[in-house]
Amino acid sequence: MAKNRTSPITVPDTAWLGRGRHLGPEPEQDVRRNLIALKAAGVLDDFLDLDPVEAARSTVLHPRDETADPGPSARRVFEARWRVADDVTVRAHLTTYDPEGRRKDGDGVTWVLAAEAERVWDPHWPSPATMFWPDSDRVPWDHYAVPGVRLRTTNYLPKDDDELRHRLRDCTRESWYVHVVVHEAMTPDARGRQPVTTFLPPGLRHRVIEHRATPEQAQIADFAMKRELKLRMPRGGAVILPTAPQDPEYDAERFTVRNVFLDGSEPVELVERIQEFAALTRPLTPDAERALTRLRQGWHLLTPDEELAHAQSMVVRYAEALDAMTTSRDLYREAAEAAQAALAEAGDGVPRLPVIGPARADGSPLSALTKALGRFRDPHK
Structure with missing residues (x-):
């Protein structure tokens, strides 16, 4: 039986990990179309579309291992291989899953993505997420595990105090992502509502989730952060949230930005702090460890x-x-x-x-x- 534990192992600096939910009707078809188009364009070297049962039975490079098995709820397994920086090979493994229990309609299809390069990951390389999913607002692949939270957009904090504290707690618990909370000093125009994540390098853009607090939420956001995370929310500023359990290298003052101007210009200081935080070592959670093992021991797409x-x-x-x-x-x-x-x-x-x-x-x-x-x-x- 699997034990509930936090792995002492850290995420390898060669790996890129992500997960989320696709709320559309044909998630696997969206993946296939994107893979076919990118291979035709020469972006991908090759890809595979596998049935999860056959993928588990026909592990090529290693003897079959239970951690390399995608599991009974797996729907489909996709593998893709491409090159970056001319000669560096990246291998990626995406598995789609049915929601646990199918508790209600609209839960969507869960996906888990693990990618690994032959050398230390460079955030300026393309995002592995857009190798499988089309980077289009019309394809809803970017929903986070926490309801109401998405990648690629700004997520406004709940108005209710209890809901806000639960949101912060859920987003920092063993998260695979970097969570940033930005407070709007005044209501921004259309340019100011643009996510600050658009200014991040491509390989980091889909590893960061942006939360927004409205001007009138200054006190409630500050109170919730102080109570849940022992942090302070500066007016018109931003805070990069720690993960739970908190990394000893995390410095709350270091990852707090006092002023963020939401006028459409690049928030240089905030972008630098996000990149610095993303470069810190972080624990490899059990779910992430299994995803990385499936990539390494369940690989089929050979050169x-x-x-x-x-x-x-x-x-x-x-x-x-x-x-x-x-x-x-x-x-x-x-x-x-x-x-x-x-x-x-x-x-x-x-x-x-x-x-x-x-x-x-x-x-x-x-x-x-x-x-x-x-x-x-x-x-x-």
Whole structure:
């Protein structure tokens, strides 16, 4: 049984992790269309669309492991491979799931995405999310696990005090994302309502969720943060929220920005603080650890060189297994011959053991040897 624990392992600096919910009617079809279009455009090297049962049974690079199994609620498994910075290969694995329990209509389809590069992840590389999902407002793939919260947009905090505190608590609990709360000093125009996440590098943009507090929410937001997270919300400023459990490297003062001008210009200080926070080591939660294991141990989309290396490794494995079987057979035969010789030297009248040969229907060579040796148990015989 899985234990509820926080893994002491940190997220590798080569990995990109994300998850969310798709509220549209055809999530898998949206993924397929995007993958086909990007491969045709030369953005992707290749991709695979797998049934989860077959994907679990036909793990290629590693022996099957229960953590590499997508699970019974999995709907579809997608793999994609592309290159960045000319020669750096990125491998990504996306699995779609039915909501747990199907408690109500509109829960959508849950998705989990893990990507890993051959070297340290550069935030200026393309977002793995847009390799699978179209970066269009018409495709609702970007809903967070917490209802009413989305990526790619500003999420206004609830008006109710209790709901606001629950929102903050839920968003910081073992979150895979960076959560930022921005307070509007005054009601902004259309340019000011633009998410500050649009100013982030592509590889970081879909790892950050932006929350907004309206001008009249200054006190209630400050009170809720002080009570739940031991933080203060500056008027007209922003706070990058810690995760729970809180990272010892988190410095509340360091990740608080006193002034953010929501006039459509780039909030340089806030963008720098977000990038700095995202670069901190963070614990690898059990769910994220399983997603990364599925990527590494359940991979199927091999390059020609990888297929050749895999075939060669299988030949070596079979040769080693055959050699072990041959050695075992020879040792068994030598032991039987030595026992036969020892019995012959024991004296006349001792029955000779049968020569080891193919197993008969009424017994094996080992049982014949056991019966012969059993004759010596009685000293009067």
